[in-house]
Amino acid sequence: MSVLVFADSTEGKFKKTAFEVVSYGKKVAEQLGVNLVVLTINATDASELYTYGAERVLTVSNEGLSTFNAKEYAAVITQAANKENATVVVIDSSINSLYLSPLVAVSLEAGYASNTVAAPSSTNPFTVKRKAFSNKAFSNTVISTEKKVIGVAKNSFGIHENSVAGSLESFDAEVVASGVKSEKVERVTGTVTIADADIVVSAGRGLKGPENWGMIEELAAVLGAATACSKPVSDLGWRPHGEHVGQTGKPVASNLYIAIGISGAIQHLAGINASKVKVVINTDPEAPFFKAADYGVVGDAFEVVPKLIEKLKAFKAA
Ligand code: FAD
Numbered sequence: 001m002s003v004l005v006f007a008d009s010t011e012g013k014f015k016k017t018a019f020e021v022v023s024y025g026k027k028v029a030e031q032l033g034v035n036l037v038v039l040t041i042n043a044t045d046a047s048e049l050y051t052y053g054a055e056r057v058l059t060v061s062n063e064g065l066s067t068f069n070a071k072e073y074a075a076v077i078t079q080a081a082n083k084e085n086a087t088v089v090v091i092d093s094s095i096n097s098l099y100l101s102p103l104v105a106v107s108l109e110a111g112y113a114s115n116t117v118a119a120p121s122s123t124n125p126f127t128v129k130r131k132a133f134s135n136k137a138f139s140n141t142v143i144s145t146e147k148k149v150i151g152v153a154k155n156s157f158g159i160h161e162n163s164v165a166g167s168l169e170s171f172d173a174e175v176v177a178s179g180v181k182s183e184k185v186e187r188v189t190g191t192v193t194i195a196d197a198d199i200v201v202s203a204g205r206g207l208k209g210p211e212n213w214g215m216i217e218e219l220a221a222v223l224g225a226a227t228a229c230s231k232p233v234s235d236l237g238w239r240p241h242g243e244h245v246g247q248t249g250k251p252v253a254s255n256l257y258i259a260i261g262i263s264g265a266i267q268h269l270a271g272i273n274a275s276k277v278k279v280v281i282n283t284d285p286e287a288p289f290f291k292a293a294d295y296g297v298v299g300d301a302f303e304v305v306p307k308l309i310e311k312l313k314a315f316k317a318a
Contacts (some may be wrong), residue, residue: 003029004086005038005054006077008094012044015196016159017092017152019052023160024152025090026053027119032088039080039171041065041073050166052159058084058171067185068096071178074103079173081108086147093151095195101151110147117156131156134247134270154253155276194245197226199256200275202245204230204268206261206282206301210238215305216260222312228252230262246271260301264289281305 005025007018022038029036038054040046042065046057058080065072073096081089081104089108091101093115105112115131117138125142131153132139194200201220207213213227220227227243234244245252247270257275261282262268269292272278280293281304290296297304 001032001034002037002084002086003032003034003088003090004077004081004084005036005090006073006092007038007040007043007046007049007054007057008092008096009040009043012042014043014048017094017154018049019159020154020157021090021092021152022049022052022054023162024119024150024157025088026160026162027157028088028090028150031120031123034087037080037084037086039077041076046168047166051161051163053162053164055164055166057166057168059168060171060173062173062175064175064177067182069178069180069182070096070099070103071180072175073100074107075176076173077104078107080171081147083171089147089149091149091151093153097151101149105149108147108149109145110149111143111145112149112151113141113143114151115153116150117153119157131274135273136270153274155255155274192220192224192226194226194228194243194250194252197252197254199223199225199258200228200245200252200254200272201225201258201260202228202230202252202262202272203233203260203301204262205232205236206263207233207238212302213239215302215309219258219305219309219312222309222316223256225256225258226254230265230268259289259293260305262289263287264292 003025005021025036038049038057041060046059091097113128116128118129121127127142130139130141203216228245229239229243231244233239234241247267252272253274255276257272258279278293280289280296281301285298
């Protein structure tokens with residue numbers, strides 16, 4: 001028996017979520033008293049995962065899997081899980097995984113718990129804590145199937161170093177063609193995407209108009225952050241729809257979320273609750289966002305943001 005972790009990579013490189021799922025899998029393997037096996041697909045340097053406790057790493061190198069396809073990736077993970085007699089399969093909670101993990105669960109006849117935020121509180125019965133109701137609540141979920149698929153929520157368990165002398169094994173998986181193939185993926189370059197960002201600078205209707213986004217972009221550039229916005233801002237066409245965060249937009253699980261001129265409506269907060277530290281800049285001290293914030297500045301964005309940029313630039317220069 002084993003715990004199998006799928007450590008996803010993009011263009012060969014691991015994101016932090018890969019280190020988090022390996023850390024999580026290590027913990028579950030210890031709790032169950034079984035081995036941890038990590039699966040990678042087309043990763044450039046899979047040995048990076050040794051730092052997080054990956055003793056055995058299965059590496060799949062296959063040109064046919066160079067772009068993500070949920071059905072094809074699910075087939076590879078299923079083959080690895082069956083080969084390693086895995087009773088628990090751990091996957092991250094990226095947008096891709098929302099398609100991938102249920103397919104793996106179906107093919108393994110496993111129970112699937114998405115949005116898991118902590119190691120099992122009990123392994124018999126197997127009980128995990130999950131986010132519920134758009135991150136406003138938690139649920140304790142018992143998985144009673146023999147095999148289990150766990151989706152770990154980003155920034156929930158954390159990255160834990162646990163260096164081991166690991167080994168790489170080439171895994172010759174059969175690629176099951178799905179009939180759908182992305183021929184070319186063109187990535188937006190030069191900007192940080194919301195999904196990958198550690199820091200997100202987000203602005204709302206308080207900015208008055210699209211012509212005022214220069215200072216938001218400048219603040220984001222200084223911090224190496226992604227830019228985001230509230231729903232009305234993208235509905236008005238001030239910013240692209242891809243930047244809209246919230247219940248009906250993208251979820252944000254960054255380490256730092258800076259909300260500028262955003263009131264903090266429940267539908268907005270639903271999408272950003274998973275962020276660790278929230279900073280609000282708003283002229284209205286009664287704005288609901290202040291109740292959800294860790295730090296707040298009651299002030300005019302047009303005065304506060306330029307000063308913040310100036311201070312950050314001076315700090316970086318020093
Ligand atoms: P406003 O509510 O107009 O707030 C602007 C804020 O800026 C105010 O707090 C004001 O005090 C402040 N301000 C004004 N001037 C300044 C200044 N100079 N400096 C600093 N602060 C200033 N919204 C989302 O964002 N995401 C969603 O996913 C989403 N989904 C929704 C789904 C449904 C079904 C519904 C009904 C609504 C949804 N909404 C969503 C809309 C949500 O209810 C709010 O209307 C919206 O979030 C408000 O956007 P805002 O804060 O930018 O604008």
